[in-house]
Amino acid sequence: MGVTNIWHVMNLTSTPFFQDPLYPGENAQHPIDLFVGREKEARYILDGIGSSQHSRHVIQGAVGVGKTTLLQYVKAEAAKAGYLVDADAVAVTSAASADELRLKILLSAYSALLAHDSSLASNPVMQEVRQIIGMERHRAVSASLGLPAVGSVGGGTSVQRHTGPGALSVQPEGLLRELSKLLFTLDRVPGIVIHLNNLENLAEAQQETATRVLRDLRDTALMNSGFHYLFAGTDDAIRAVITGEERLRSVVNNPGSLEALTLEEVGRLLERRYEHLRHFDNQPVHRPVTPEALGAVYNVFRGNLRGLLLALDEAARILIGRTADPTSGMHLADVGPVLSAIYERKMQADLDETQQNQMRKIAVRGLDASFTARQMEKPFGLKYTATNSALGDLVAKGYLEEAEGGPRGGAQGRPSRRFRLTGAGRIALGGFRSNLEPDGIG
Numbered sequence: 218m219g220v221t222n223i224w225h226v227m228n229l230t231s232t233p234f235f236q237d238p239l240y241p242g243e244n245a246q247h248p249i250d251l252f253v254g255r256e257k258e259a260r261y262i263l264d265g266i267g268s269s270q271h272s273r274h275v276i277q278g279a280v281g282v283g284k285t286t287l288l289q290y291v292k293a294e295a296a297k298a299g300y301l302v303d304a305d306a307v308a309v310t311s312a313a314s315a316d317e318l319r320l321k322i323l324l325s326a327y328s329a330l331l332a333h334d335s336s337l338a339s340n341p342v343m344q345e346v347r348q349i350i351g352m353e354r355h356r357a358v359s360a361s362l363g364l365p366a367v368g369s370v371g372g373g374t375s376v377q378r379h380t381g382p383g384a385l386s387v388q389p390e391g392l393l394r395e396l397s398k399l400l401f402t403l404d405r406v407p408g409i410v411i412h413l414n415n416l417e418n419l420a421e422a423q424q425e426t427a428t429r430v431l432r433d434l435r436d437t438a439l440m441n442s443g444f445h446y447l448f449a450g451t452d453d454a455i456r457a458v459i460t461g462e463e464r465l466r467s468v469v470n471n472p473g474s475l476e477a478l479t480l481e482e483v484g485r486l487l488e489r490r491y492e493h494l495r496h497f498d499n500q501p502v503h504r505p506v507t508p509e510a511l512g513a514v515y516n517v518f519r520g521n522l523r524g525l526l527l528a529l530d531e532a533a534r535i536l537i538g539r540t541a542d543p544t545s546g547m548h549l550a551d552v553g554p555v556l557s558a559i560y561e562r563k564m565q566a567d568l569d570e571t572q573q574n575q576m577r578k579i580a581v582r583g584l585d586a587s588f589t590a591r592q593m594e595k596p597f598g599l600k601y602t603a604t605n606s607a608l609g610d611l612v613a614k615g616y617l618e619e620a621e622g623g624p625r626g627g628a629q630g631r632p633s634r635r636f637r638l639t640g641a642g643r644i645a646l647g648g649f650r651s652n653l654e655p656d657g658i659g
Contacts, residue, residue: 225496226538227503227546233490234530236523239286240304241293249293251493252286253486254478261472262291266410266445267298273439273446273468277455278475280417280618281523284449287475288412291447295410300445301329301400306414313419315433319389322438324350325411326396333406342395349389390437393444400443408443416450419458427458431465439468453619477520480512487511503544505529505537510549514556517648518640528640531559553649564645567614575607576616579638580646587620587637608636616642 224231239249262274276284285306292302303325309318327346330337337343400406419427431439439446448459452474459465478486491502506514506529518524529547532555536547564573578596582588590605597604611617620637638646 223533223537224494224505226543227505228496228500229491229494229502229505230496231494232530232533233487233494233505234526234533235490236526239289241296248493249290251486251489252290253489254482255283255287255290255475258287258472258475259291259294261470262447263294265470266291266295266300266408269445270442271408271440271444272470273448275448275450275455275459275469275471276475277450277452277471277473279477279521280451281521282475282477283522284475285414288414288447288449292410292412295445299405299407301326301333301406301409303329303332303411306412306449309413309415309419311418313430315430315437316389318413318430318434319393319438320350322411322413323389323392323396326393326409326444329409330396330399333403337399340399342392342399346392346396349392393438393441397441397443408445410445410447412447412449414449416448416458417454419450419454428462428465431458432462435464435468451619478522479520480515483515483520483522483525484508484511504546505533506547506552507545507549510547510552513549513649514552517643521640524640528556528560528644532556535559556644557647557649560641560644563641564616568611568616572607572611572614575611576642576646579617579642584638584643584646584648587635589633589635591633605634611642612636615639616645 222231235247237247239245239247239251241249258276262276265272265274276287278284288306292304296302305325305328307318307321307325323346327343327350330343338347396409400409419430438444448455448469450458455471459469460471487504487506491504495502511529514525514528518528532547532552535555536551537543540548540551564576568576575593575597579588579593581596582592590601590608593608594601594604597607599607608617612619616639617636618639620635640648
């Protein structure tokens with residue numbers, strides 16, 4: 218049978234529907250030059266960085282809307298202006314503590330400084346940073362093996378507990394202040410940019426706990442001169458852990474919720490990818506999806522770029538090179554049935570029978586409808602708490618998402634929590650079968 222690259226028939230080296238991050242540099246597999254749109258938001262953040270000795274910017278928006286890619290672009294532009302950046306973001310986890318995030322910030326700053334000038338490794342402050350990072354890694358390995366950490370009793374979790382001969386004279390918050398001073402001794406380096414990604418993971422903890430973690434970071438890490446922080450998270454996460462807390466809200470700049478790229482911008486994004494992935498320079502690229510099919514999939518996912526790209530890639534694996542005219546691209550008449558079958562099978566594999574029945578009851582309200590847990594109590598035959606939990610499980614599985622809040626009446630007068638079907642949920646429940654027009658599905 219052999220191994221075949223289906224994309225060669227379109228004169229592409231690989232899938233243009235990738236979701237890999239974009240990175241600066243000529244040798245990057247997916248260069249930042251492929252970035253499209255977001256001019257207003259990027260300008261807002263870059264002006265804020267350039268106009269302040271230290272800053273904190275938030276990018277919020279729905280899952281899959283492109284928050285991380287925007288911040289990768291901002292970091293690339295900042296690097297052009299001399300700012301130090303770490304190519305990778307600081308990963309925020311649900312169990313993150315202020316101590317853990319300080320260490321990750323320290324590591325990100327250390328990596329960016331070394332990338333700028335490897336001779337900085339001999340600097341006393343940098344040596345202390347390297348020591349504390351090494352000690353923490355040793356502690357993490359020891360804890361995972363059930364062994365006592367160096368200088369501590371048992372598998373302690375805080376670097377503050379290291380008290381052996383190798384203990385540090387300065388703790389992480391002090392080292393961040395020392396790195397801030399070091400920055401201003403470097404020639405033509407206006408500052409450093411630190412990117413903290415996926416704040417929604419932190420928000421999975423109790424809101425009070427999540428807010429306390431960032432509040433603890435405010436004075437020990439976030440206000441150091443020369444440091445510019447970029448936070449990314451869903452709307453709910455940002456509201457929960459940053460904008461809902463006065464001491465954080467007052468020091469954070471927020472351009473507002475990130476809107477989905479327009480269909481025209483998605484078209485431009487794909488055109489750049491086609492050109493970048495051209496296999497033979499002297500041959501034309503055959504567009505793998507028609508404008509009509511692209512518009513239909515865009516609408517069913519409401520502009521969610523991650524969902525859109527995944528769906529197109531799923532369809533391409535079945536359709537590319539296997540139609541009457543292999544180079545004509547995927548047509549809506551083919552894409553609709555293929556995606557319907559794929560996502561229906563996925564739902565059956567992902568959800569148990571009870572959850573599938575719950576999805577069908579949700580569909581009765583309409584594939585575009587939003588609803589509250591209270592409205593689904595009777596259809597589900599459950600009490601409110603159980604209904605809310607069931608809807609949360611469907612969110613976690615990727616078939617529901619949170620919609621804009623409804624009339625006030627929730628806890629403390631906040632808008633009621635509302636849900637709606639994701640693109641995957643709409644397709645699984647017959648979104649394409651019910652309406653194959655590109656300007657409106659479901």
